[in-house]
Amino acid sequence: MISKNEARKILDYDIVDILDLLKKINIQRSSHEITYSKNVFLPLTHICQNNCGYCTFKQTPEDASYILMNEDETKNLLTQAQKYNCTEALYTFGENADTNNYVKAKLDEYGYETMVDYLYHLCEVTLNKYNILPHTNMGIIDYDDLYKLSQVNASMGLMLETTNRKLLKTIVHKDSPGKDPKKRLNYIENAGKLNIPFTTGLLLGIGESKDDHIDSLFEIRKLQDKYGHIQEIILQNFKPKKGIAMEDHPEPEIVDLIKIVIVAKLLFNDVSIQIPPNLNRQLLPIFITTGADDVGGISPVTEDFVNPDAPWPEINEIQKQVESLNYTLKERLPVYDKYIDRKYLSKKVYDKALKLQKKI
Numbered sequence: 001m002i003s004k005n006e007a008r009k010i011l012d013y014d015i016v017d018i019l020d021l022l023k024k025i026n027i028q029r030s031s032h033e034i035t036y037s038k039n040v041f042l043p044l045t046h047i048c049q050n051n052c053g054y055c056t057f058k059q060t061p062e063d064a065s066y067i068l069m070n071e072d073e074t075k076n077l078l079t080q081a082q083k084y085n086c087t088e089a090l091y092t093f094g095e096n097a098d099t100n101n102y103v104k105a106k107l108d109e110y111g112y113e114t115m116v117d118y119l120y121h122l123c124e125v126t127l128n129k130y131n132i133l134p135h136t137n138m139g140i141i142d143y144d145d146l147y148k149l150s151q152v153n154a155s156m157g158l159m160l161e162t163t164n165r166k167l168l169k170t171i172v173h174k175d176s177p178g179k180d181p182k183k184r185l186n187y188i189e190n191a192g193k194l195n196i197p198f199t200t201g202l203l204l205g206i207g208e209s210k211d212d213h214i215d216s217l218f219e220i221r222k223l224q225d226k227y228g229h230i231q232e233i234i235l236q237n238f239k240p241k242k243g244i245a246m247e248d249h250p251e252p253e254i255v256d257l258i259k260i261v262i263v264a265k266l267l268f269n270d271v272s273i274q275i276p277p278n279l280n281r282q283l284l285p286i287f288i289t290t291g292a293d294d295v296g297g298i299s300p301v302t303e304d305f306v307n308p309d310a311p312w313p314e315i316n317e318i319q320k321q322v323e324s325l326n327y328t329l330k331e332r333l334p335v336y337d338k339y340i341d342r343k344y345l346s347k348k349v350y351d352k353a354l355k356l357q358k359k360i
Helices: 004-010 015-028 071-083 101-110 115-129 143-150 165-169 181-193 210-227 254-267 284-289 315-323 347-357
Strands: 033-045 088-093 133-137 155-157 198-204 230-237 272-274 294-298 328-331
Touching: 004 210, 004 254, 015 254, 015 284, 033 071, 033 115, 033 315, 071 115, 088 115, 101 115, 115 133, 115 143, 115 347, 133 347, 143 155, 143 181, 181 198, 181 210, 198 210, 198 254, 210 230, 210 254, 230 254, 254 272, 254 284, 272 294, 284 315, 294 315, 315 328
Parallel strands: 033 088, 033 294, 033 328, 088 133, 133 155, 155 198, 198 230, 230 272
Antiparallel strands: none
8 A cells, every 4th residue: 555645756756766666566466367358338328418528429319320229139239249258248328318308218118217227127137048247337326226236237337537526617527417526436435335346447638637646546445445345447548539529638648647557556456457458459568567457348249339449459469468478368257256245246146157257
């Protein structure tokens, strides 16, 4: 563990100090395994109440290719995923999508009142009919709905992104009520109270400062110390994309990203640090040496609908990069091994997780 002052100083280190830390991190590593999960990405709807300046996921009802995936479409993707031995069904959609009248109409057509009700059913289908575990990231929902979904999910997630509330008044989040850091921290805490294995993280390079990076990581650390439910922290670098409001916004410097990964690794020796491989295709070995030990979900079936212009690398490609460092690439489930426990999982999810754990 490091203090806040120590963490802040690291972000200003020169190359000699950084190299000393890299040596320390790699000597103290308990494992030389780099993990990933094999998933299918299921974006049930692209409708969302938020309008973030960096987002390409959200679509308006007028522009959307579909309003809400139906059950048959979902099952078709799950069937394909099972053929490829995927073990994670990543369910995601826009926050509060069911406040939109078009989505409401589709839910009514399918026989459901809310997105939570519909998602619960789909997760049940996933558990009952496929050798796949659901993982859900759907934005902020209330405590009771979170509990309901915890009964049919192996893990859940929500990016904190940043604790900088000033961004709520800028192009980044000015039209995104769900991106209030207080709301997001409260949601992550509710997941802790419910013992939900949880993935969170930071979005780097959207206008936040170095102090914001430290504050954000330490807020997550507080919740981890209190509840112990955070299995993974994603450090996702902003990438400008054509057509977004922040199209001309610069992406973060590589050296700054390296330092943030180092700080996260020193601060979270009990949590996996993930670097998205499709956003850092050629730099993955560098981030592994700085402390990253997970490359997240990779799909042989679907694209990354959040970053559609950044294709998934082939698993063989990642394996070569990992092995070039004398590390080993290992497949994992969407719930990390230490959380495959009845404290964290409902009986139905626990039984399926144990079964799949033996297969990978």
